[in-house]
Amino acid sequence: MPKKKTGQRKKAEKAKIRQKLLRKQGLEIDLINHPSNILMECGQCGKRQKNRAFCYFCQSIQRLPVCCHCGKQKCSARSGDCLVKHGSGHVTGLSMVGAICDFCDAWICHGEKCLSVHACECPLRDAVCVECERGLSSFGGRVFSCAYCGHKLCEDDQFEHQASCQRLEGESFKCASCNKMGTQTCLRCKVTYCDDHCKRKGVKYERGKHIPCPKCGHDLTDSYNLSVSVRSYEYGRQTCVENYSDEDTESENEDEQCSEKSDDCDDDDYNLLDKLTIEN
Secondary structure: OOOOOOHHHHHHHHHHHHHHHHHHHHHOOOOOOOHHHOEEEOOOOOOEEEOOOEOOOOOOEOOOOOOOOOOOOEEOOOOOOEOOOOOOOOEEHHHOEEEEOOOOOOEEEOEHHHHHHHHHHOOOOOOOOOOOOOOOOOOOOOEEEOOOOOOEEEOOOHHHHHHOOOEOOOOOOEOOOOOOEOOEEEOOOOEEEOOOOOOOOOOOOOOOOOOEOOOOOOEOEEHHHOOOEOOOOOOHHHOOOOOOOOOOOOHHHHHHHHHHHHHHHHHHHHHHHHHHHHHO
8 A cells, every 4th residue: 555645745745736836827927918017108208118116218206106916006905905004095106006126127016915926926037138138227118028939038129039039050950969850949949859859768748738848948849830940140239340331231341340349459458468567
C-alpha cells in the first residue's frame, strides 16, 4: 500500500499547484487592455501616453487618476476593503489613491486587495524593450508584447521588430543538434529543431498543446506555418551612422563611417593616456 500523505505534504502540493496557476495567469495577461498600460491623455499638455501617476512630459498630476490594478476612477465603498474609510459617499481624485507602483509608475487605489496584490502581479515588472533596452523611465508610450517571441517592446520599435522577428540565427533551416531539416522553430531563441530533438527525454508532454523549447521553455511553432528567414536587418537606432542622408544608401559608405568613428575614439583615448603619463 502507498504511504498516506501527511498534512504538510498536502499543503506543499497545493502550494505548488497554486504557484503554477499564478505563473500561467501571468503569461496570459492581456497587456494592451491592462489598467496599468491603458492609453492616457494628459489634461495639461494634451499628449497621449501610458497610464502614469505623473505626466511623462510635463510632470503634472492627473485630475482623475485610474487605478493600475482594478481600473476604477471612483471608489464607492461598496466592496468594504478600503483602508481609508470615507463613509457612504464616493471619492475620486487623490482621495481614492493609496500608493504608486514602483514598476509601472501608476496610481494604486486604497483598496486592500489592490495594495497587497498588484506589486506581485504587475505585468510591467520587467518591461524593458528588447530592441533599444529602454525601461519605462526612458519612454512615455505604452508597452507591447511581440506576437512571435513574447518579448516586451516599446511603442517606437514594435512594428519594426515584429516585421523582422521571424528569422533564424543560423545560416540554414537545419536542426541545431543534427543535420536534419527542422520542423519546430523557437522564435525566441531563433533556433529550429527536428522531431527527435524538440522533446527532452524523461519529460511528459500534454497532448494537443504546444511543445516547449528545450532551451528557453517558449512554445515551439510549426516551421511550415511560418515565413522564416535566415537574414537579419538593422533599422532605426540600431545603425551606427549618425549623419545619415538619403544619398548614403550603399553599405560600403556605412562601413567606412563606422570604422572612422571607432578610430577617432581610439585616438582620443590614446591622446588622453599620453597626457596623463606626461603630467605624472
